[in-house]
Amino acid sequence: MLCRLGPTLAHRRAFSTAVPKHNASETKQAPRPLTEEERKLLDPMLRVDQSGEVGAYYIYMGQIAVLGRDKKLRPILQEMWDQEKHHLETFDKMVGDMRIRPSVLRPLWNVAGFVVGAGTALMGKEAAMACTEAVETVIGNHYDDQLRELVKLTEKNPDLKELGKTIAQFRDDELEHHDIAVAHDAQQAPFHSALKAVIMQGCKTAIWVAERV
Secondary structure: OOOOOOOOHHHHHHOOOOOOOOOOOOOOOOOOOOOHHHHHHHHHHHHHHHHHHHHHHHHHHHHHHHHOOOOOOHHHHHHHHHHHHHHHHHHHHHHHHOOOOOOOOHHHHHHHHHHHHHHHHHOOHHHHHHHHHHHHHHHHHHHHHHHHHHHHHHHHOHHHHHHHHHHHHHHHHHHHHHHHHHHOOHHHOOOHHHHHHHHHHHHHHHHHHHHHO
16 A cells, blocks of 8 residues: 655655755745635644654654664664654644644544554564554655645745645655665564554544544
8 A cells, every 4th residue: 555655756846855045134024824725724734743743753652662672673763753753843833833723632642652652562573663664654645645735825825835845854754764664674564464554544544533633
């Protein structure tokens, strides 16, 4: 079920991560208020992004709780966990700044993420990597879908380009996690196909719920 893992050329052009040079004499204008149409799209988008990063944060916490003594695996898990911390902090700030209602189910995402992370880690490092492979596949695809929507919005509101760059960067981080998991024997996990399918469906269900609740 791996699909659309690589960023498209259009996305790279629309959301380049290069930092533009500005003339010191330029005066930065405050972003205009969001329209009703923009808020209708961005509210559920950022709510689910925040919820997804909460889940990812606790998945890696659970994996490290079980596999943290593995000297070879610990640095890999720690690096991915550190990136998820940054993602979560960024979305927490965005949700607050833009006055978006966070998911009321955040405590559930905390527990579910830890249980999934620790549970798959208890099955072995291959199963833990299969969990990462599955989760990051769904998240990568989901961010791609959001970037397509943001391309349309930024045509009318250039202020949203920075949001697009942030999501594009986070998408690339998640796909890097996916590739790391595959390189570390994710597909050698027992019942890999079934395990991956179950976790992916769980992620998709969580996305649907978090957009609404």
